[in-house]
Amino acid sequence: MRFGTVRLGTPVVLAPMAGVTNPPFRRLCRESGEAGLDAGDVVPAANGELVGPSGLYVTEMITSRALVERTPVTMKMIEPDVGDPVRSIQLYGVDPATVAAAVRILVGEDRADHIDLNFGCPAPKVTRKGGGAALPWKRDLFEAIVQGAVVAAGDVPVTVKMRMGIDDAHMTYLDAGRIAKNAGVAAVALHARTAAQHYSGDARWEAISRLKNELGDDIPVLGNGDIWSAEDALEMMERTGCDGVVIGRGCQGRPWLFTDVVSAFHGRSVRVRPTLGEVAAAMQRHAELMSEHFEDELKGVRELRKHVAWYLKGYRVGGDSRHDLARVSSLEELTELLGALDLEQPFPDDAEGRRGRGGGEKTPRLPDGWLESPCLSQSERERIEAAELDVSGG
Numbered sequence: 001m002r003f004g005t006v007r008l009g010t011p012v013v014l015a016p017m018a019g020v021t022n023p024p025f026r027r028l029c030r031e032s033g034e035a036g037l038d039a040g041d042v043v044p045a046a047n048g049e050l051v052g053p054s055g056l057y058v059t060e061m062i063t064s065r066a067l068v069e070r071t072p073v074t075m076k077m078i079e080p081d082v083g084d085p086v087r088s089i090q091l092y093g094v095d096p097a098t099v100a101a102a103v104r105i106l107v108g109e110d111r112a113d114h115i116d117l118n119f120g121c122p123a124p125k126v127t128r129k130g131g132g133a134a135l136p137w138k139r140d141l142f143e144a145i146v147q148g149a150v151v152a153a154g155d156v157p158v159t160v161k162m163r164m165g166i167d168d169a170h171m172t173y174l175d176a177g178r179i180a181k182n183a184g185v186a187a188v189a190l191h192a193r194t195a196a197q198h199y200s201g202d203a204r205w206e207a208i209s210r211l212k213n214e215l216g217d218d219i220p221v222l223g224n225g226d227i228w229s230a231e232d233a234l235e236m237m238e239r240t241g242c243d244g245v246v247i248g249r250g251c252q253g254r255p256w257l258f259t260d261v262v263s264a265f266h267g268r269s270v271r272v273r274p275t276l277g278e279v280a281a282a283m284q285r286h287a288e289l290m291s292e293h294f295e296d297e298l299k300g301v302r303e304l305r306k307h308v309a310w311y312l313k314g315y316r317v318g319g320d321s322r323h324d325l326a327r328v329s330s331l332e333e334l335t336e337l338l339g340a341l342d343l344e345q346p347f348p349d350d351a352e353g354r355r356g357r358g359g360g361e362k363t364p365r366l367p368d369g370w371l372e373s374p375c376l377s378q379s380e381r382e383r384i385e386a387a388e389l390d391v392s393g394g
């Protein structure tokens with residue numbers, strides 16, 4: 001699959017996840033993906049081409065305004081995983097001028113090889129400002145952001161990630177897909193849920209088929225939602241006709257899912273089934289990489305805390321150990337706590353399947369009067385410009 005100058009040797013993308021897909025986690029996923037490759041699977045890069053052999057590993061969402069202001073937190077967030085040949089950054093923004101300025105920083109300072117735009121976030125603090133999944137409802141604003149980003153990016157490919165719409169009565173994805181294609185994006189990705197669905201129920205893969213039919217073969221369509229195994233990834237491709245898959249929660253606490261998926265895309269059936277000892281080694285390495293990345297051991301192990309339950313899902317680990325691991329405060333303590341577990345334990349079937357965020361439907365919070373018109377009113381335009389100033393820190 002190709003996004004302009006970027007070629008993916010395997011049509012797999014690690015979904016941007018705020019608070020999760022920082023450089024250390026991206027590295028673990030990428031290395032796992034590379035472990036699923038055999039020599040000869042991927043044609044080497046030709047002149048002027050960048051190749052992600054095992055796929056694309058995107059940053060968490062970066063707030064355009066915070067990037068333009070160069071806040072230290074944001075500059076840290078856009079640091080690449082140095083082993084990744086393709087530096088892929090996701091931007092979030094609501095104001096076309098600010099998003100374009102952020103793109104100019106990334107491209108002008110050679111900080112990114114691919115830029116994704118986030119139009120899928122359902123978080124109330126984002127949608128009530130008209131951002132994320134609420135934004136494509138305003139066709140003119142959506143078009144202005146996407147067009148401005150594509151122009152500012154020049155040869156660097158820009159893609160769009162979106163949801164189906166705000167709710168079933170306010171679907172946006174087919175219009176947004178057409179607008180994005182006409183604006184010159186290199187691909188679109190669809191998380192096949194509405195904002196109202198949040199992470200509940202099942203992703204509606206049939207929407208991915210509809211989008212693919214709508215956009216034809218002119219640009220790749222990536223499918224996203226509820227891929228928990230290599231089999232799911234192949235099934236999504238087959239059922240929807242999409243060109244590639246985007247994987248989020250399925251790899252939380254399980255970066256080796258990328259070995260399975262990458263190997264499956266190259267026609268093999270490698271399936272990583274780690275013992276608890278292997279999982280513990282991965283947790284320790286994850287914490288060490290985060291401590292190095294943040295140059296702060298406490299911050300590194302604190303960041304690991306949120307991954308603990310995901311890593312241990314399905315394994316027999318007592319409540320006390322889980323409790324202590326979720327409060328771990330040094331690398332040495334982590335080694336001790338992990339060393340005390342029954343590390344010979346084989347892979348449990350319960351480790352498969354759903355993980356991470358779930359929950360029920362939620363009525364999206366929107367700016368007053370947002371649904372009254374698909375175009376921005378003057379007062380909404382003024383509010384949107386101000387909204388960009390409010391969200392900071394990535």
Ligand SMILES: Cc1cc2nc3c(=O)[nH]c(=O)nc-3n(C[C@H](O)[C@H](O)[C@H](O)COP(=O)(O)O)c2cc1C
Pocket residue numbers: 015016017018019020060061090118119120121161191224225226227246247248249250356357
């Ligand atoms: C913890 C978390 C953080 C997320 N952050 C982002 C984000 O920063 N940008 C984005 O486009 N989507 C974000 N998402 C949505 C995912 O990229 C993905 O679309 C969604 O989880 C559905 O895919 P999945 O079923 O494979 O998890 C996030 C999801 C989770 C669970």
